Amino acid sequence: MGNTFGSAFRVTTFGESHGPMVGAVIDGLPSSFKLTESDVQPQLDRRRPGQSDLTTPRQEKDTVQIISGTEKGVTLGSPVTLVIGNRDTRPEDYGEMRSAPRPSHADFTYQSKYGVLASSGGGRASARETAARVAAGAVAEKFLRERFGVEIVAWVQSVGDLVAADQNVATISRKRVDATLVRCPDKAMAADMANLIRNVKEAGDSVGGVVACVCRNVPVGWGEPVFGKLSGLLAGAMLSIPAARGFEFGLGFAATRLRGSEHNDPYVKKGRRLGTLTNHSGGIQGGISNGEPIVFRVAFKPPATIGRAQSTVDWDGHDCELKARGRHDPCVVPRAVPVVEAMAALVLADAALMATAAARP
Numbered sequence: 001m002g003n004t005f006g007s008a009f010r011v012t013t014f015g016e017s018h019g020p021m022v023g024a025v026i027d028g029l030p031s032s033f034k035l036t037e038s039d040v041q042p043q044l045d046r047r048r049p050g051q052s053d054l055t056t057p058r059q060e061k062d063t064v065q066i067i068s069g070t071e072k073g074v075t076l077g078s079p080v081t082l083v084i085g086n087r088d089t090r091p092e093d094y095g096e097m098r099s100a101p102r103p104s105h106a107d108f109t110y111q112s113k114y115g116v117l118a119s120s121g122g123g124r125a126s127a128r129e130t131a132a133r134v135a136a137g138a139v140a141e142k143f144l145r146e147r148f149g150v151e152i153v154a155w156v157q158s159v160g161d162l163v164a165a166d167q168n169v170a171t172i173s174r175k176r177v178d179a180t181l182v183r184c185p186d187k188a189m190a191a192d193m194a195n196l197i198r199n200v201k202e203a204g205d206s207v208g209g210v211v212a213c214v215c216r217n218v219p220v221g222w223g224e225p226v227f228g229k230l231s232g233l234l235a236g237a238m239l240s241i242p243a244a245r246g247f248e249f250g251l252g253f254a255a256t257r258l259r260g261s262e263h264n265d266p267y268v269k270k271g272r273r274l275g276t277l278t279n280h281s282g283g284i285q286g287g288i289s290n291g292e293p294i295v296f297r298v299a300f301k302p303p304a305t306i307g308r309a310q311s312t313v314d315w316d317g318h319d320c321e322l323k324a325r326g327r328h329d330p331c332v333v334p335r336a337v338p339v340v341e342a343m344a345a346l347v348l349a350d351a352a353l354m355a356t357a358a359a360r361p
Contacts, residue, residue: 003124005237008353011136011346015086016118017126023083024136026069028353031077035139040064040082043138046338047131052181054197055329061087064135082135086128100314100322104304111315127242127332130339137342140349150348153177154213154340156184156333157297159193160200169214169293183337201330204307208245208300209333211340215283215294215348220273222289222351229287230294230351237343238298243332246299250282265292289351298340300332 004012008028015022029035041064048062049055062084069080101107106125111117118124144150155177157164164186177183180190182197193209200207223230235247255263258280265276265285276292283294305328309321329335 005240005346006350008357009140009346009350011133011140013129013132013136015084015129015132016123017086017128018118019086021083021085022129022132023081024132026080026082026136026139028350029069029075029077029080029139029143031075033075033143034073035066035070035075035080035142036073037064037066039142040066040135040138043134043141043338043342044084044131046178047134047335049329049335051335053201054181054194054331054334062131080139082132082139084131084135100312100320102304102322103310103312122242125242127329127335130241130342133241133346134338134342137338137345140345141341143349144345144352148219148352149217151216152213152341152344152348153216154211154337154344156182156190156193156337157210157212159184159209159331159333160196160207162189162193162196164189164193167212169295170216172214177337181334183334197331201307205330206302206304206306206328207331208243208302209331210297210299211333211336212297213295213340213344215344218283218289218291218294218348219355220289220291222348222355223284223287224351224354225287228354229284230289230347231282231284231287233347233351234294234296234344237347238296238340241298241300241336241339241343243300243303243336244298245301247296249284249294249296251280252282252297255280294344298336300336303328303330303332 004010010027012025044062044064065083067081067083069076069078106122107117110123110125141152153172153174155167155172164184167185172185176185180187182190182193184190184193197207231249238244238247251263263280265278265281267274268277273291279292279295282296283289283292309323312320312322314320
């Protein structure tokens with residue numbers, strides 16, 4: 001059950017970090033929708049490992065194949081299956097897992113729950129699984145863009161204690177985001193962030209950060225009360241990403257320092273519709289989209305795999321020292337950007353189909 005996401009636009013991911021492949025099955029995508037691998041590959045290219053010295057050195061081309069659900073580049077209405085081969089696998093790097101659970105990894109909890117562990121890497125808990133999410137998210141994003149004009153852009157807002165200048169959510173673009181290795185559109189701060197990541201990597205350590213995201217042109221009325229709130233669905237989706245530790249939308253926690261008179265968004269006439277003068281609510285009120293840009297942020301912890309020895313205990317409880325040899329990102333946020341975009345697209349595609357169904361007579 002935990003491997004399937006969504007209600008009307010349902011995505012099931014499969015595969016392990018060092019298995020033969022990872023992939024996703026999409027159920028609910030309408031028929032007669034144009035879809036080929038070229039629609040999916042660009043986002044996978046943005047997420048793939050080995051892009052620069054800021055990321056894991058694992059080399060994966062992450063070439064996607066659509067093996068069901070389409071014919072001559074058009075969807076049939078049946079499940080669409082996307083597969084991505086694992087090529088650069090090194091199971092021998094994970095022998096330490098057989099002797100001791102790695103600090104802050106899922107080894108202990110998976111072993112306790114299932115009684116068995118994937119033989120290498122983090123298995124389903126590995127960030128490798130997010131390649132499948134990004135593939136499915138690219139499909140959802142194309143659907144949202146072509147049917148509703150929705151645009152989704154995420155960027156790195158902070159790394160460690162380095163925080164970028166606020167961005168104009170109405171104009172921020174992926175071209176500007178991708179202009180720096182760290183995917184921060186504040187070029188001066190991006191250079192400092194990149195140097196911080198390099199320094200942390202050289203020290204055998206890791207660092208966290210925050211990814212911000214805006215979803216533009218989302219129609220009014222997406223999201224379901226009371227337990228299907230759009231804000232809650234986005235929160236659940238983002239916190240399902242490996243290493244995610246926090247979620248806020250609109251002003252988020254900063255709203256706690258304001259009075260209601262300061263935080264409230266007054267309504268004004270915007271052309272032929274009502275809108276809000278400010279967007280402290282982040283485009284969602286009462287759990288339902290209000291037509292303003294949906295703005296949120298996701299906090300990511302420092303990666304648990306680091307290049308220095310750590311004190312821990314083995315499976316029998318005996319003290320030991322463990323030094324991981326697996327390849328890893330010293331900071332996940334540059335590659336988390338397309339993952340955040342993908343999860344936002346999956347939530348919104350599901351909400352779009354639910355809203356469309358509710359509107360039918």
